Each structure stands twice: as C-alpha cells, then as structure tokens.
Amino acid sequence: MAYSTVVHFKEGMGPGDKLLEVGRCPHCAIASPNFYKIWSDVWLAGGQEGWATYRCNSCSGVVSATMTLQNNGQMPVLELFPDAKRAHDDIPQPARSFLQQAFETLHAPDAAAVMAGSAVDAMLKFHKLVDGSLYARIDEALKQHLLTEGMAKWAHSVRLGSNRPRHADAEKPHVSPDEAKQSVEFAEALGNFLFVLTAKIDRGIKAAEQAEQHAT
Numbered sequence: 001m002a003y004s005t006v007v008h009f010k011e012g013m014g015p016g017d018k019l020l021e022v023g024r025c026p027h028c029a030i031a032s033p034n035f036y037k038i039w040s041d042v043w044l045a046g047g048q049e050g051w052a053t054y055r056c057n058s059c060s061g062v063v064s065a066t067m068t069l070q071n072n073g074q075m076p077v078l079e080l081f082p083d084a085k086r087a088h089d090d091i092p093q094p095a096r097s098f099l100q101q102a103f104e105t106l107h108a109p110d111a112a113a114v115m116a117g118s119a120v121d122a123m124l125k126f127h128k129l130v131d132g133s134l135y136a137r138i139d140e141a142l143k144q145h146l147l148t149e150g151m152a153k154w155a156h157s158v159r160l161g162s163n164r165p166r167h168a169d170a171e172k173p174h175v176s177p178d179e180a181k182q183s184v185e186f187a188e189a190l191g192n193f194l195f196v197l198t199a200k201i202d203r204g205i206k207a208a209e210q211a212e213q214h215a216t
C-alpha cells in the first residue's frame with residue numbers, strides 16, 4: 001500500500017505526526033489531505049505492528065491505521081479505516097473510471113451525480129442497452145431480467161445526472177450532498193450487481209472445478 005509515515009523518537013518510538021501519501025480523505029474526498037496524528041501506540045521494536053489515529057485538517061474526520069515499524073525507520077501503513085473508495089477492477093471501462101470519479105467528487109454533489117449517471121450509462125451500454133433515456137434503458141434492463149425489480153425501483157428514486165428526471169423538481173436544479181451520496185451508492189451497487197458479483201461467481205465455479213480435478 002502506498003501510505004507511509006515517518007518514525008520519530010519521543011517517549012519511545014511512534015509514527016510521525018503526519019500521515020503521508022493518502023490520495024484523498026475518505027470522508028471529505030479532498031485531494032492530498034493533511035492528516036495529523038491524534039493518538040498512537042508506542043513501538044518498542046522493529047517488526048512490531050500497532051495502531052494510530054489521524055484527523056483530517058479539512059473535515060475533522062478521523063481515520064485509523066495499522067502500521068508496522070521497519071528496520072529502515074519507515075512505517076508503511078498496512079490498512080486504513082475507512083479507506084478511500086476505489087471502483088472495483090471487475091467493472092469494465094469506461095464505467096470504472098466514471099464510478100471512480102463519482103467517488104472522488106462527492107464534495108461537489110452536481111459533479112458526483114453526473115459521474116454516477118455516466119457510470120450507470122456505461123454499465124448499461126456494456127450490456128447493449130443504448131437507445132433512449134437513461135431511465136428508459138433501466139426499465140428495459142428490468143424487462144430483460146438484467147436488473148431486479150428492486151434495483152430498477154432504486155434507480156428511479158436516485159438522481160443520475162444533474163437534471164432531475166421528474167418535471168416537478170425543475171425548480172430544484174442542484175443536487176444535495178445526500179442525493180449525490182445516494183446516486184453514487186446506487187452506481188456502486190449496480191456495478192457490484194452487474195459485474196463484480198458475476199465475476200466472483202465465475203471465479204468461484206472455476207476454482208471449485210479445479211479443486212475437483214485435483215481431487216480425482
């Protein structure tokens with residue numbers, strides 16, 4: 001993992017005051033966040049694993065990290081909680097990069113809703129649903145049993161794109177932070193449903209078949 005922090009010596013050994021190289025704050029999505037230490041374990045020896053917590057200077061959100069002390073004095077972070085969201089590798093391009101941009105623009109709700117809409121659009125296109133409006137194609141996906149009734153209903157309740165699909169909402173052109181979050185959650189769930197789960201099932205079947213071959 002790319003995160004790192006620097007050891008210093010103060011009442012034993014502990015991680016540095018700054019958490020470096022985190023691309024974006026998982027809470028507010030600001031780029032190159034300034035994370036300062038609020039607490040950490042004390043390290044007594046190299047190789048030891050421990051915990052530290054850091055606070056984002058922009059949003060005051062807290063992350064916790066497990067890290068290990070290496071003999072060269074570096075403390076690479078093993079895991080960060082919560083971690084910045086990443087669009088799953090099993091989601092095909094360009095849907096994956098649209099979804100990634102949706103994650104990264106949550107602080108700008110209009111942009112996030114547009115990116116969520118583009119991600120959903122690309123996912124449907126991958127399944128050869130290209131004609132008509134986004135919401136018409138979602139209905140078509142339901143007809144083709146690509147989506148469940150629940151997924152289609154959910155799609156219609158979130159804002160995919162900056163314009164509201166319903167005329168009654170014309171006087172509210174902007175997407176609220178909550179609406180943006182919901183539309184990005186839907187796009188992520190659709191990606192999981194259409195691609196990630198399918199790929200996982202395929203890999204599971206293959207692994208089971210291989211295990212059977214080895215057993216015989």
Ligand SMILES: [Zn+2]
Nearest residue numbers: 025028056059
């Ligand atoms: Zn933050």
